[in-house]
Amino acid sequence: MTIKNDDMELLRLVTVGSVDDGKSTLIGRLLVDTKGAFEDQLMAVRKNNDNVNEGDVVEGKDIDLARLTDGLQAEREQGITIDVAYRYFSTPKRKFIMADCPGHEQYTRNMVTGASTASAAIILVDARKGVLTQSRRHTHIIGLLGLSHLIVAVNKMDLVDYAEEVFERIKAELSDFCAQQNIHDLICIPISALEGDMVVERGDKMPWYKGHTVLETLESLEVSDQIDTRSFRFPVQYVNRPQSDELHDFRGYAGRVVSGTVKTGDEVQVLPSGHTTRIKEIVTFDGNLAEAFAPQSVTLTLEDEIDISRGNMIVHSDQLPTTADEFAATICWMGDEPLSLRKKYFIKQTTNTVRAVVTEICYRTDTNTLEHLTDIDQLSMNEIGKIKLKLLSPLTYDSYADNHATGSFIIIDAFTNNTVAAGMIAKS
Numbered sequence: 001m002t003i004k005n006d007d008m009e010l011l012r013l014v015t016v017g018s019v020d021d022g023k024s025t026l027i028g029r030l031l032v033d034t035k036g037a038f039e040d041q042l043m044a045v046r047k048n049n050d051n052v053n054e055g056d057v058v059e060g061k062d063i064d065l066a067r068l069t070d071g072l073q074a075e076r077e078q079g080i081t082i083d084v085a086y087r088y089f090s091t092p093k094r095k096f097i098m099a100d101c102p103g104h105e106q107y108t109r110n111m112v113t114g115a116s117t118a119s120a121a122i123i124l125v126d127a128r129k130g131v132l133t134q135s136r137r138h139t140h141i142i143g144l145l146g147l148s149h150l151i152v153a154v155n156k157m158d159l160v161d162y163a164e165e166v167f168e169r170i171k172a173e174l175s176d177f178c179a180q181q182n183i184h185d186l187i188c189i190p191i192s193a194l195e196g197d198m199v200v201e202r203g204d205k206m207p208w209y210k211g212h213t214v215l216e217t218l219e220s221l222e223v224s225d226q227i228d229t230r231s232f233r234f235p236v237q238y239v240n241r242p243q244s245d246e247l248h249d250f251r252g253y254a255g256r257v258v259s260g261t262v263k264t265g266d267e268v269q270v271l272p273s274g275h276t277t278r279i280k281e282i283v284t285f286d287g288n289l290a291e292a293f294a295p296q297s298v299t300l301t302l303e304d305e306i307d308i309s310r311g312n313m314i315v316h317s318d319q320l321p322t323t324a325d326e327f328a329a330t331i332c333w334m335g336d337e338p339l340s341l342r343k344k345y346f347i348k349q350t351t352n353t354v355r356a357v358v359t360e361i362c363y364r365t366d367t368n369t370l371e372h373l374t375d376i377d378q379l380s381m382n383e384i385g386k387i388k389l390k391l392l393s394p395l396t397y398d399s400y401a402d403n404h405a406t407g408s409f410i411i412i413d414a415f416t417n418n419t420v421a422a423g424m425i426a427k428s
Contacts, residue, residue: 008094011095011097012120015121016138018125033199115145116422120148125170137367139174227259238255256295268316268317271312329426341357347389349397411423
């Protein structure tokens with residue numbers, strides 16, 4: 001999402017791709033060329049320990065760019081990204097938080113985590129190898145998550161003599177694949193992260209490319225998820241009863257406005273009970289408000305005494321979500337043990353947690369061809385598919401397409417308490 005902070009926009013983005021496509025090198029290049037890396041960091045990752053001019057290091061010369069972002073010892077030893085690493089840099093036009101996600105198939109679940117809060121994604125593609133299965137898998141996940149923009153950085157152009165036909169072939173292949181996904185804005189850029197061409201500076205090796213550099217593209221993206229214009233949703237986190245001498249009769253309902261806006265006097269409905277009342281006060285630490293909007297955290301008081309607890313949801317009476325004890329959803333399975341039918345799980349959605357069982361695995365998606373494979377009885381780690389869930393008690397939700405906050409959930413193994421899947425509720 002995009003957040004206003006000191007009159008400068010903050011853009012959250014994610015970088016993904018297959019192993020050795022150059023994600024860490026690209027981020028290192030962005031940090032160095034935008035002066036986003038500290039001098040001591042640059043000196044620590046210089047390639048040669050002897051006879052190095054400090055000025056050259058600060059200018060980004062003789063720097064192992066990938067090591068600048070690989071924080072774990074195992075990452076430095078293996079030369080791969082394992083965990084999601086968040087990097088911060090800025091330009092005069094915008095601030096950025098970039099999630100560097102692992103490329104290996106084994107860590108696809110880490111990539112889902114990193115991409116879940118982003119508004120834009122950069123997929124690295126090795127110009128020598130072209131579009132790989134993991135490139136398609138990441139593209140499919142980005143489509144499922146509903147990210148607004150996808151930037152395809154065709155990297156290592158220096159190793160294919162900066163050939164325009166290589167870039168155009170990869171661009172055409174990914175364009176065809178993205179046309180089948182929920183991706184509306186695809187931007188393809190030829191780059192050499194190692195040499196710096198088309199990352200921050202244009203360079204002079206690809207005069208045939210007339211588009212923006214990576215940084216120019218990131219600075220110009222129009223990104224707004226408009227969560228404050230969606231239907232009002234307020235999952236109750238806890239009931240606020242101070243029971244002090246000063247606030248002896250105070251009863252408020254604390255939580256975060258995950259979408260929409262609410263004003264004092266608005267008619268609201270409490271779900272799943274269905275009781276209707278009006279907003280009496282919007283209370284914050286700094287004083288009462290006349291209006292609250294996403295993503296503010298506030299305490300609401302109501303005109304009527306209603307039995308409300310954690311996990312209930314307060315909504316506008318004329319914009320009701322769905323309340324049901326079963327639904328279909330697309331999930332990415334993250335557990336070490338496969339998903340099994342009839343096994344007991346917990347579903348955690350907003351502030352609510354309910355018991356559930358998987359009654360049907362509708363299909364598994366072949367992320368290379370997008371074919372739906374039916375007649376299966378389990379999903380293994382990093383596989384994506386559609387399932388049907390039966391809940392022990394009703395859940396209040398929207399489809400993920402309509403509301404990311406109330407349409408997403410995680411699945412927790414009831415025995416181990418491990419998070420084993422991330423899910424997106426399908427439209428009814």
